[in-house]
Amino acid sequence: MKKAERIAVYGSGKEYWRRLATEVKGSIWLYLLLSPGLVYLVVFKYLPMWGVVIAFENYSPFGGIFGSEWVGLKWFQYFFSNKMWTRYLTNTLILSGMNILFYFPAPIILALMLNEVRHLRYKKLMQTLLYVPHFISIVIVVSITYVIFGSDGIIYKLTEQLTGTEIKYLSDPAVFRWMIIGQTIWKETGWGTIIFLAALTNVDTQLYEAAMVDGAGRWRRLWHITLPAIRSTIVLMLVLRMGSVLDTGHEHLILMANAMNRSVSQTLDVFVYQQGIAAGQYSYTTAIGLLKSVVSIILIVTSNKIAHALGESGLY
Amino acid sequence: MSELYEKMTEDSAEPKKVKGPKVKGPKGKSPEGFKITSGPVGQSATFGSRAFDVINYALITLIAFTTILPFIYIVGASFATEYELTVRPMFIIPQDVSFEAYEYIFSSNKLISAFGNSVFITVFGTIINLFFTVTFAYPLSKQKLRGRNFLLNMVIVSMFFSGGMVPGYLLVSNWLGMKNTYWSVLLPGAISAYNMMIVKNFFQGIPQELEESAHIDGCNDLVTLIKIVLPLSLPVLATFGLFYAVGHWNSYFSAMIYMSGARDKWPLQVILREIIIMSTMSAGDLALMDPNFKEPPAQSIKMAVIVVSTVPIMCVYPFLQKYFVKGVMVGALKG
Numbered sequence: 001m002k003k004a005e006r007i008a009v010y011g012s013g014k015e016y017w018r019r020l021a022t023e024v025k026g027s028i029w030l031y032l033l034l035s036p037g038l039v040y041l042v043v044f045k046y047l048p049m050w051g052v053v054i055a056f057e058n059y060s061p062f063g064g065i066f067g068s069e070w071v072g073l074k075w076f077q078y079f080f081s082n083k084m085w086t087r088y089l090t091n092t093l094i095l096s097g098m099n100i101l102f103y104f105p106a107p108i109i110l111a112l113m114l115n116e117v118r119h120l121r122y123k124k125l126m127q128t129l130l131y132v133p134h135f136i137s138i139v140i141v142v143s144i145t146y147v148i149f150g151s152d153g154i155i156y157k158l159t160e161q162l163t164g165t166e167i168k169y170l171s172d173p174a175v176f177r178w179m180i181i182g183q184t185i186w187k188e189t190g191w192g193t194i195i196f197l198a199a200l201t202n203v204d205t206q207l208y209e210a211a212m213v214d215g216a217g218r219w220r221r222l223w224h225i226t227l228p229a230i231r232s233t234i235v236l237m238l239v240l241r242m243g244s245v246l247d248t249g250h251e252h253l254i255l256m257a258n259a260m261n262r263s264v265s266q267t268l269d270v271f272v273y274q275q276g277i278a279a280g281q282y283s284y285t286t287a288i289g290l291l292k293s294v295v296s297i298i299l300i301v302t303s304n305k306i307a308h309a310l311g312e313s314g315l316y
Numbered sequence: 317m318s319e320l321y322e323k324m325t326e327d328s329a330e331p332k333k334v335k336g337p338k339v340k341g342p343k344g345k346s347p348e349g350f351k352i353t354s355g356p357v358g359q360s361a362t363f364g365s366r367a368f369d370v371i372n373y374a375l376i377t378l379i380a381f382t383t384i385l386p387f388i389y390i391v392g393a394s395f396a397t398e399y400e401l402t403v404r405p406m407f408i409i410p411q412d413v414s415f416e417a418y419e420y421i422f423s424s425n426k427l428i429s430a431f432g433n434s435v436f437i438t439v440f441g442t443i444i445n446l447f448f449t450v451t452f453a454y455p456l457s458k459q460k461l462r463g464r465n466f467l468l469n470m471v472i473v474s475m476f477f478s479g480g481m482v483p484g485y486l487l488v489s490n491w492l493g494m495k496n497t498y499w500s501v502l503l504p505g506a507i508s509a510y511n512m513m514i515v516k517n518f519f520q521g522i523p524q525e526l527e528e529s530a531h532i533d534g535c536n537d538l539v540t541l542i543k544i545v546l547p548l549s550l551p552v553l554a555t556f557g558l559f560y561a562v563g564h565w566n567s568y569f570s571a572m573i574y575m576s577g578a579r580d581k582w583p584l585q586v587i588l589r590e591i592i593i594m595s596t597m598s599a600g601d602l603a604l605m606d607p608n609f610k611e612p613p614a615q616s617i618k619m620a621v622i623v624v625s626t627v628p629i630m631c632v633y634p635f636l637q638k639y640f641v642k643g644v645m646v647g648a649l650k651g
Contacts, residue, residue: 023462029537030455034467037452040506041470048479048487061490110379116372128637129380132387135629135636137566139585143592143622144386152615154389154406190383194641218368250481251569255593269481276482277573289480297476 055287068283075287092267096245098177103184104241107192108234112226114193115200116218130190141187142255145179146170171260180256184249199233200226235312243300246292268292387626394418394619401615416612417620420600426587427599427624434583437571438564441502445560446553448506449515454541457519475509488574498581500574505563511556518552519545555639562636565629584625592618 024031055075057068079085110130117123133141149155149169159167169175207225216224250269257265266274268288276285304316388408393401394417396410404411421427455461456468478484484504494500522545530540546553568585575581590597599617629636 020462027455027458027461027537030458030461033451033538033541034455037448037507037512038467040448040452040503041474043492044484044487044504044506045474045478046470047491048483049477051479051483051487051491054483054486110376113372113376116369117376122373126376126380129384131637131641132384132633135562135566135633135640136626137568137585137629139566139568139588139593140622140626143588143618144390146592147390147615147618147622148386152401154393158406186383190380218365254569255589272481277485282482282486286480286482289482293477293480300476 052286052290054283055290057283059283059286061282071283075284076291078284079288079291087263088266088268088271091264092246092248092269095177095180095248095267098181099184100238100241100245102181103188104238106185106189108196108230110189111193111196111200111230112222114197115226116222127190127193130193132190133187134191136187138187138252138255141183142252145183145256149179168260170256171258173261173264176256176261176264180252183252183256195237196230196233199230203229232312235307235310239300239303239307242303243296245299246296390619390622394616394623396616398613398616401613414612414616417616418624420612420617421620421624423600426597427584427621429580430582430584430587431625433581434565434585437498437501437583438561440498441505441564442557442561444502444506445508446557449508449512449556450541450546450549450553452507453512453516454519454545455537457516459520471509471512485573494574496575496578496581498575501564501567501570501583504570508560511559515549515552515556518549522548555642558632558636558639562629588621588625591621 051065054065054068056070056072057065058071058074059065059068063069114123114126117126147153151168156167156169159165167175169179203226208221211221211225246268248267248269250267250273253265253267253270254273257270272285272288272292275281276289307313392408392410395413395415396407397412397414397416400407400410400412456464456471458464479487488500488504489495494503526544526548527540530544535543566585568583568589571581571583571586572589575586587597591599599621
């Protein structure tokens with residue numbers, strides 16, 4: 001609102017403040033109601049954002065934010081002078097890349113398959129079964145993996161019998177990433193279909209009829225009608241996914257990481273957890289976290305631009 | 317008045333409001349009870365189309381079966397004897413049913429007390445979540461509220477930016493001094509901005525006249541919220557209550573990092589991690605048992621622990637599925 005308009009509506013000077021006061025007084029209960037949420041937002045969301053300044057300090061719990069020594073960009077230089085940083089970045093990017101390549105299409109394919117089912121009861125039953133793992137905690141998912149793939153586990157024994165070689169599923173760095181992707185696919189594919197199935201309910205059925213009259217077979221209908229109908233949803237999900245390409249789900253990875261697979265399990269997230277929270281290098285890991293956030297913002301803006309360039313509405 | 321909620325979820329399937337497919341041409345509606353897909357309609361099924369169906373149904377069944385097979389196997393194997401586990405690894409129903417693993421894990425109260433902690437965290441956490449979410453969402457649903465846009469922007473900014481893992485950890489454990497207290501797992505996630513926005517949108521959809529008539533009768537905003545708005549929102553509150561509750565029940569990370577020094581407060585998920593993944597804790601306590609009792613095989617103990625901790629989620633699964641799917645649809649399409 002321009003100043004002139006504001007004066008016209010609310011009056012000027014004292015008049016304005018008096019009106020404002022009566023307005024606030026009139027909805028005093030609303031302001032009281034929102035105060036707990038506002039305090040929460042400031043304390044738990046905005047204070048940590050401000051706490052990022054410790055990335056430029058040599059933070060010690062005794063000195064606190066104000067009493068700790070200011071070191072400028074020391075931690076950023078330290079990170080890049082350490083040869084290991086490429087390993088953390090590579091691990092992060094490979095895992096995210098595999099996730100996008102193998103997990104991302106899975107719910108789309110399954111949704112398209114479910115969409116072809118015409119027996120609604122059967123479809124519902126299958127959906128009921130497919131959604132189960134989503135509600136299981138990641139601790140239980142990893143626990144089940146340990147019991148089944150561990151050296152006493154059924155899969156471990158079966159592969160030993162069938163191939164004659166032992167595959168150490170839980171410690172071999174070569175299979176670590178596949179285990180993570182496999183767990184993600186098992187846990188989330190079914191649930192991930194919902195958003196695509198919702199988009200598929202909006203397909204105009206007359207299009208199918210018209211295509212059939214024109215002699216289009218099932219694959220062609222799938223390719224030319226069904227898939228384009230969920231194109232925007234796919235692009236939107238991909239934009240969101242690109243924005244979090246540096247997030248590797250530390251809650252999941254920490255459970256699967258151990259001393260043997262360290263060379264592949266240490267992503268940026270896992271490193272921040274291990275060095276920051278577990279080992280107490282607060283300033284160093286906050287600096288890494290800050291780098292990660294900055295890159296994520298750049299990524300999400302870029303992928304949103306790409307989505308717009310492709311003629312989709314994107315995220316914003 | 318669950319109609320309102322039904323209406324809300326129904327509306328969400330309406331094409332107009334969706335940022336989705338840009339399908340040209342007139343909108344058609346499928347006849348009742350018969351869903352037209354890209355599949356054959358009526359008699360026009362060809363051989364190729366039939367084959368497509370057969371393969372598709374078979375594949376879906378196979379995928380769904382693979383999804384639940386691990387659970388079935390774990391339940392079966394938790395009742396098996398050591399002999400069977402080593403000699404005949406592939407089975408669903410064990411030949412000799414043994415309850416030893418269950419006897420063993422309930423021989424100490426580790427699991428039971430962890431179970432109690434989880435219930436406590438889930439119940440109180442969900443109450444806190446709903447309180448903060450509702451009290452924050454209701455004023456924001458009033459378009460005339462001064463400062464509303466500023467507050468909404470604050471929420472949206474907090475959805476995209478965060479201080480990161482370590483400042484968040486320092487805040488709770490050092491600056492607020494909540495380490496090793498239940499507050500450290502109850503408060504930091506009190507509002508999910510995403511859920512709050514959906515609840516706010518729902519409040520906005522409630523007819524204004526209802527609230528206005530309450531105001532004319534002399535109710536203030538608080539009384540209106542409690543007497544008029546909340547009763548209308550029960551299905552929505554149930555949905556988001558479940559969202560929050562499952563989140564609390566399944567979370568281990570915050571309890572692990574914030575309550576590392578308070579073993580007696582650990583929830584089930586943290587105990588599970590210790591027993592099965594880290595193998596740094598035993599599930600039962602042989603000393604408290606009959607001296608003749610032999611420790612059951614480690615495998616079946618672990619499986620029994622998994623079964624016991626999965627049962628609560630399975631008990632509420634029918635509700636979860638119903639409300640969660642609705643919640644996701646509302647969020648996805650109206651958010």
